Amino acid sequence: MFDTSDRSATSPGTSRPALQRARGAAMAALSLRRGRTRLDGLRQQGCAKAFLPREPGDPEIVFLNTSGGLTGGDRLAYTLTLGEGARVTATTQTAERAYAAPGAEAAARLDVRLEAGAGTRLDWLPQETILYDGAALERQTEIALGPDAELLMCETLVLGRAAMGERVRRLRLFDRRSVTREGRPVLIDAVGLADGSLAAGAGEAGLAGARAVALVALVAPGAEDAAGPLRALPLPEGVRGAVSGWDGKCVMRLMAGDSWPLRLALAAALRHLRAGRGDPPALPRVWQI
Numbered sequence: 336m337f338d339t340s341d342r343s344a345t346s347p348g349t350s351r352p353a354l355q356r357a358r359g360a361a362m363a364a365l366s367l368r369r370g371r372t373r374l375d376g377l378r379q380q381g382c383a384k385a386f387l388p389r390e391p392g393d394p395e396i397v398f399l400n401t402s403g404g405l406t407g408g409d410r411l412a413y414t415l416t417l418g419e420g421a422r423v424t425a426t427t428q429t430a431e432r433a434y435a436a437p438g439a440e441a442a443a444r445l446d447v448r449l450e451a452g453a454g455t456r457l458d459w460l461p462q463e464t465i466l467y468d469g470a471a472l473e474r475q476t477e478i479a480l481g482p483d484a485e486l487l488m489c490e491t492l493v494l495g496r497a498a499m500g501e502r503v504r505r506l507r508l509f510d511r512r513s514v515t516r517e518g519r520p521v522l523i524d525a526v527g528l529a530d531g532s533l534a535a536g537a538g539e540a541g542l543a544g545a546r547a548v549a550l551v552a553l554v555a556p557g558a559e560d561a562a563g564p565l566r567a568l569p570l571p572e573g574v575r576g577a578v579s580g581w582d583g584k585c586v587m588r589l590m591a592g593d594s595w596p597l598r599l600a601l602a603a604a605l606r607h608l609r610a611g612r613g614d615p616p617a618l619p620r621v622w623q624i
Contacts (some may be wrong), residue, residue, distance in 0.1 A: 364416040497501070
């Protein structure tokens with residue numbers, strides 16, 4: 336739901352108008368019944384929506400923020416629960432946008448909670464998050480896997496739109512992704528960016544001038560075997576990448592000076608990994624490649 340505070344009202348102790356803030360939560364549950372993955376439940380509140388396009392084969396679920404983006408004080412949550420043996424691809428309808436937060440406004444908050452039961456196969460493939468100058472965003476992605484569950488995930492961050500000449504000099508970002516299996520951590524990845532790190536970002540840890548970065552992770556029994564073939568994939572001009580494989584995990588990191596060549600590299604990696612599992616290599620239909 337939306338905060339319906341009167342825009343003409345003032346915040347306590349200040350002369351600044353109290354601004355409306357977006358609130359939304361979308362929750363879906365699916366399970367394997369009679370040989371097919373089927374919807375068990377769907378609940379939506381406020382600006383968060385979830386829908387399932389009619390697709391042959393395993394279902395896709397698409398999350399959407401109808402408020403058009405996130406700014407200081409907004410709250411958004413997506414939850415997906417898969418029963419034993421279910422196979423689902425989950426994505427977002429478009430790029431999420433984090434806009435400037437006025438002054439010392441509280442950061443926007445996005446919480447993603449995914450639960451995949453025993454023997455499930457979950458592809459969490461959201462489209463990129465575009466961060467605008469002055470944005471403040473806290474995102475927490477928690478993925479809980481059951482025994483033998485398989486996960487393919489990606490996350491992409493874009494610092495402004497290169498085609499529009501945008502530069503990001505002010506930013507408050509904390510983006511944490513955690514994957515557990517039967518309650519035990521198996522992959523923790525956190526990204527923190529602020530004004531100081533952007534100003535001193537000449538080294539690899541400071542993005543080395545890159546405007547777009549992506550993480551691809553396959554977490555599944557034997558996933559480390561995918562590292563060699565994935566490492567051999569050619570990268571588009573202007574894209575740098577590295578791949579690691581160990582202990583049931585294969586992780587690829589990509590960075591580029593522009594989001595488009597990185598998106599091409601990301602799409603190639605995801606198609607390769609999906610095909611390697613015997614799945615149709617096509618990306619979600621809402622992706623524009």
